[in-house]
Amino acid sequence: MRILIAEDDARLRSLLERALRESGYAVSSHADSDSALFEIETDASDLLVLDIMLPGSMDGVALCRRVRERDTATPILLLTALDAPAHRVAGLDSGADDYLTKPFHLSELLARVRALLRRAPLAVSPVLEVAGVSLDPASRTVTRDDRSIDLTAREFAVLELLMRNPGRVVSTSEFIDHAWDAHYDGYSNVVASTIRHLRGKLSSPGRPDPITTRRGSGYVLHAEGDPR
Structure with a gap:
C-alpha cells in the first residue's frame, strides 16, 4: 500500500519514511503543500499523512479540505503541534479521519495507520x-x-x-x-x-x-x- 507524507520538518519526515517503509508500506514524501497536492491529484495513494503547519499556498487543513472536494474515500491522518480542542475540531471538520498531536510515539502512529487502512475501501473488500x-x-x-x-x-x-x-x-x-x-x-x-x-x-x-x-x-x- 502507498502512503503519502506531507511534513516540512526534515527530521520527522525522515523518521516517518523509515518507520513506514520498515512496516512494508511504499512511501512518498513532500515538504510543502503544493508538491503534495500535485502528487495527490496525479497519482493514487491509500493513505495521506498531512502536517497542519505546512508551507506552500495552503496549510494542511486547507489541503485536506481540497482533497475532500474530489476524494471522499482516501483516509487522511493530520499531524500537528496544536492540541487545543478548536484545532482538532477544525482538522476533523476539514475531512480528516484522524488527528495525532506532536510529539507522538511512532508505535502509536503505526497503529493509527493500520486502523485507517482497515477502514479504507480497498482494505474492507471481501476475502x-x-x-x-x-x-x-x-x-x-x-x-x-x-x-x-x-x-x-x-x-x-x-x-x-x-x-x-x-x-x-x-x-x-x-x-x-x-x-x-x-x-x-x-x-x-x-x-x-x-x-x-x-x-x-x-x-x-x-x-x-x-x-x-x-x-x-x-x-x-x-x-x-x-x-x-
Whole structure:
C-alpha cells in the first residue's frame, strides 16, 4: 500500500519514511503543500499523512479540505503541534479521519495507520480466494487449504496484488508501485526474491505452484484449471 507524507520538518519526515517503509508500506514524501497536492491529484495513494503547519499556498487543513472536494474515500491522518480542542475540531471538520498531536510515539502512529487502512475501501473488500489460497485484507491473514501462512508485509502486499488480478500478468513496476517506492533502486531482484519466498510459503503437497513467471513480462496467479 502507498502512503503519502506531507511534513516540512526534515527530521520527522525522515523518521516517518523509515518507520513506514520498515512496516512494508511504499512511501512518498513532500515538504510543502503544493508538491503534495500535485502528487495527490496525479497519482493514487491509500493513505495521506498531512502536517497542519505546512508551507506552500495552503496549510494542511486547507489541503485536506481540497482533497475532500474530489476524494471522499482516501483516509487522511493530520499531524500537528496544536492540541487545543478548536484545532482538532477544525482538522476533523476539514475531512480528516484522524488527528495525532506532536510529539507522538511512532508505535502509536503505526497503529493509527493500520486502523485507517482497515477502514479504507480497498482494505474492507471481501476475502479473496484463488487456487485454494484465501487472503483477508481486513485481518491481513492468509491461508491455503486451511493452513495458516505467515507472510511479511511485503509478501502480503505482493500476494494481494496478484490475487486482485488473477490470470493477468502483473509487471515488476506494478509490484514496485504497490509494495515499494516508485523510485526504488533494484527493481527486478527484490521482486523476484519476494516471489521466490512467497512461492515457498504457499507450496502445498499435491498442489501446483499458483504463480507463473512470464519472463520479461512479470508474474501471473492462476486459478486452478486455468491454462498456463
